[in-house]
Each structure stands twice: as structure tokens, then as C-alpha cells.
Amino acid sequence: MRLSAxxxxxxxxxxxxxxxFIIFGTSAADSPEHSTGSDAANGASALPQLxxxxxxxxxxxxxxxxxxxxxxxxxxxxxxxxxxxxxxxRLSDYVAGGGAVVYAAEQGDPQLDFTLNxxxxxxxxxxxxxxxxxxxxxxxxxxxxxxxxxxxxxxGQVILLRAAAGVPxxxxxxxxxxxxxxxxxxxxxxxxxxxxxxxWRLAADLISLAPAASRIGFDEYHHGAGGQGSPFTSLLxxxxxxxxxxxxxxxxxxxxxxxxxxxxxxxxxxxxDRSSAEYVTAVGGLLQRSNGATMTGRLLVAATxxxxxxxxxxxxxxxxxxxxxxxxxxxxxxxxxxxxxxxxAGGDASxxxxxxxxxxxxxx
Numbered sequence: 383m384r385l386s387a388x389x390x391x392x393x394x395x396x397x398x399x400x401x402x403f404i405i406f407g408t409s410a411a412d413s414p415e416h417s418t419g420s421d422a423a424n425g426a427s428a429l430p431q432l433x434x435x436x437x438x439x440x441x442x443x444x445x446x447x448x449x450x451x452x453x454x455x456x457x458x459x460x461x462x463x464x465x466x467x468x469x470x471x472r473l474s475d476y477v478a479g480g481g482a483v484v485y486a487a488e489q490g491d492p493q494l495d496f497t498l499n500x501x502x503x504x505x506x507x508x509x510x511x512x513x514x515x516x517x518x519x520x521x522x523x524x525x526x527x528x529x530x531x532x533x534x535x536x537x538g539q540v541i542l543l544r545a546a547a548g549v550p551x552x553x554x555x556x557x558x559x560x561x562x563x564x565x566x567x568x569x570x571x572x573x574x575x576x577x578x579x580x581x582w583r584l585a586a587d588l589i590s591l592a593p594a595a596s597r598i599g600f601d602e603y604h605h606g607a608g609g610q611g612s613p614f615t616s617l618l619x620x621x622x623x624x625x626x627x628x629x630x631x632x633x634x635x636x637x638x639x640x641x642x643x644x645x646x647x648x649x650x651x652x653x654x655d656r657s658s659a660e661y662v663t664a665v666g667g668l669l670q671r672s673n674g675a676t677m678t679g680r681l682l683v684a685a686t687x688x689x690x691x692x693x694x695x696x697x698x699x700x701x702x703x704x705x706x707x708x709x710x711x712x713x714x715x716x717x718x719x720x721x722x723x724x725x726x727a728g729g730d731a732s733x734x735x736x737x738x739x740x741x742x743x744x745x746x
Contacts, residue, residue: 407681416459416486416568418442418600419607423574426459433589433598441597444607449476453599454592459568460487461494461604470497478558482591486532486568491604500564501534506677508684509567510698511551513543518587523699527568528684533566535549542646546700563588598708600674603721656729679724679733686717689744716743 413420418440421427430440441453447469449456457475465473470493475481483492490502509526524543532549535541540564543552551566565571570581571588592598649711690713691698696705716739723736 384434391728415462415605416458416572418459418602421573423568424572426457426568426572428573428576428591429457429571430598430600432585436586436589437595438589438592438598441599442559442607444597445599445603447472447601447603449481450601451476451479451481452597453481454596455482455484455589456599456601457571457588458482458486458494458601459606460489460490460572461601461610462543463604463606464493464606465497467493470494474498474557477560477562480559483562484588484591485562485567486565486571487547488567498562498564499536499556500540500594501536502566503532503534503549505532506530506680507532507545507547507549507551509545509569511543511545511567518542518584520583521580521587523579524570524581525575525698526569526583528681533564554624561591563591609667611734633744679736682737683721683724685739686720686744690717695727715745 413422413425416424416426418426418430419442430442431679433440438454443449449472453476458473473494474485474497483498485500490500494500495502503666506529507604509528509530510521511524511526511530513521513524521543530545530551532545532551532554535553539549539553539555541553543550543565545551550721554563555562568579569575571585576585589598625635687698687702690696690706690710691702693707694709694713696709703714706717719738720743721738723732723739725732
């Protein structure tokens with residue numbers, strides 16, 4: 383079968399688009415690593431701007447990671463490229479010489495955690511936290527992610543922020559002449575969260591740890607900004623890599639124009655429709671095998687509390703339960719009963735009843 387010129391042109395154009403996506407990647411309005419070069423809600427591009435507004439020129443680590451004492455504070459947010467032993471030691475020496483480090487990461491970097499003596503607990507707590515003290519002046523409430531991994535401060539590490547039930551989610555430690563501030567949740571420092579609660583005061587206080595007019599360092603090197611990307615991309619940047627890429631394009635175009643199908647087309651049998659009950663059963667089985675009932679219950683309770691807070695005009699603070707009892711006692715009793723059911727004392731039936739009661743509260 384002879385193909386038209388239009389079909390060939392469309393095929394070549396599609397191939398060019400595919401190659402461009404492979405080489406340059408895609409740009410998404412999301413920054414899970416909280417990059418200071420991203421304007422996404424979970425990006426941190428507002429931090430360098432805030433530092434500049436407070437009289438601290440920002441310095442971005444992109445080609446290498448070399449903090450110096452001319453920088454008052456160095457921010458390290460969720461490193462996705464692991465710290466080497468030398469880089470972690472370099473940061474420790476910077477702190478010992480009088481620098482300050484703000485290290486905020488959900489999971490943490492193993493080498494950096496070891497060097498800075500950061501211990502993390504298993505499990506998760508709500509991201510709303512309270513705090514105070516001279517290091518965080520004016521910071522009473524902080525709003526972050528729905529679930530945050532707690533910290534385990536050791537001797538000499540002063541707790542700055544506590545989540546529900548007093549669980550530590552931020553601490554400060556003095557090392558040599560400098561200090562390290564560790565946050566279990568970097569989201570309060572991100573673009574879409576600065577306007578919530580006292581998050582902007584938290585960011586301003588951390589920047590203000592730097593001496594007047596000193597620079598503020600932001601680590602993008604450990605987000606892959608230093609050319610530590612895909613080996614495939616590095617190969618394509620060489621002469622041999624470009625030649626191989628063009629050879630692949632030419633061969634593909636030749637096969638597309640001159641090639642033929644291998645045998646007749648086979649019609650695939652259409653699968654039957656599945657009922658909603660099958661999907662529910664499958665998800666329930668997965669949760670049961672993975673022991674995910676506890677985590678699912680926490681998510682349901684957190685979502686229901688947010689819905690009740692919005693409905694009755696309450697703030698999601700530790701005083702939420704008392705405020706809800708005074709404003710909507712019936713809803714408060716129903717919430718307490720649902721939380722007891724979710725503890726699973728009555729088995730699967732109790733869990734199901736608790737989930738139904740929470741759904742009824744959230745969507746009356």
C-alpha cells in the first residue's frame with residue numbers, strides 16, 4: 383500500500399515531537415522536590431524573592447554545592463539527588479564555622495540525616511503544628527501537608543514545632559558556632575502555603591537568622607540542577623549520540639514509509655464490564671493485605687474534620703474538638719463514635735460502620 387505525502391509528514395512530525403519530549407522532558411505544574419525554580423504551589427520560588435525583599439541576596443547552588451560563611455543561611459529542601467559524604471561534611475563544617483542551615487525534607491537524605499544527627503520516627507501525624515520560642519517569633523500555628531512524619535529529637539535538640547498530641551515536627555540544634563533547624567515538612571515554606579496560618583512568619587524568621595545583608599543559599603544542586611540527570615540525555619549531547627539518534631530517526635522513517643504489516647489485523651475481544659462492587663472488593667482486599675486500615679482511617683478522620691471545620695467556621699487547631707462540642711454537640715458525639723469504630727475493636731464490621739458514619743458527617 384502506497385502512503386500519501388500527508389501521512390508521511392504527520393508521521394515524521396509525531397516522531398520529532400516524541401524525540402523532543404525524550405530529550406527535553408516535559409514541564410509539569412508540580413514540584414515534589416520543592417524547587418526554588420518552580421512557581422507551582424509546592425514549589426519554593428517565593429523563598430528567594432522573600433530573601434531579596436528582606437535585604438538578603440539569594441545564591442542558588444546549581445553547578446556545585448559549596449556553602450561559604452558569607453552566606454547567613456543555607457536552605458536544603460527535599461534533596462532528590464543523594465548527598466555524598468564529602469558534601470555532608472562540607473555542610474557540617476559550614477555550620478560549625480557559624481552558618482545556619484534550614485533542612486526541610488519529608489523522608490530525609492540518609493547521609494545528611496546521619497551527619498546532622500536527625501532521627502525520624504515511623505508513622506504519620508497531621509501537618510497542622512503549633513510552636514513558639516525566640517527562634518520563631520510570632521509563629522503560633524503552622525499549616526502543612528495532611529500527613530507528616532514525626533521527628534525524634536535527642537539531647538541538645540530543642541523542639542520548635544509540635545503537631546497533634548505534642549509530636550515533634552521541627553527542632554533546632556546548635557553545632558559549633560552555628561545552628562541547624564530541621565523541619566519534617568517543607569510545604570509551609572512553599573508558594574501555595576505561605577499565606578496559610580503563620581507560615582509566612584515562619585519563612586521570614588528562618589531567613590532572618592542570617593546577619594544583615596548576608597547572602598541566602600538555596601540548594602538546587604541536589605535537585606539534579608548540576609547536570610546529574612539522565613545518562614540518555616548526556617549521551618545525546620555528544621557527537622556520537624547525535625549521530626545515533628539521527629540514524630534511528632532515518633531508519634524509523636524508512637520503515638514507516640516502506641514497511642508492511644506482518645499478517646492480517648486481529649480484532650481483540652472486548653472485555654466485559656465490571657460492576658462497582660468488584661472494584662470495591664478489590665480495593666478492600668488490597669487494604670486488608672497491606673494492613674492499610676489504620677492509615678485509611680486517619681485520612682478519613684482528617685478529611686471529615688476539615689469538612690466540619692469549613693461547615694461550622696472553626697479553625698483546625700488543637701482546640702477544634704472543644705469548639706465543635708460547643709457549636710455542634712450532635713456532630714461532635716457522632717465524630718467521637720466514628721473514631722472509636724475505626725479503632726477496629728469490632729473487626730471489619732466496626733471499620734465499615736466508622737467509615738459510613740464519617741461519610742455521613744462529611745456529606746450530610
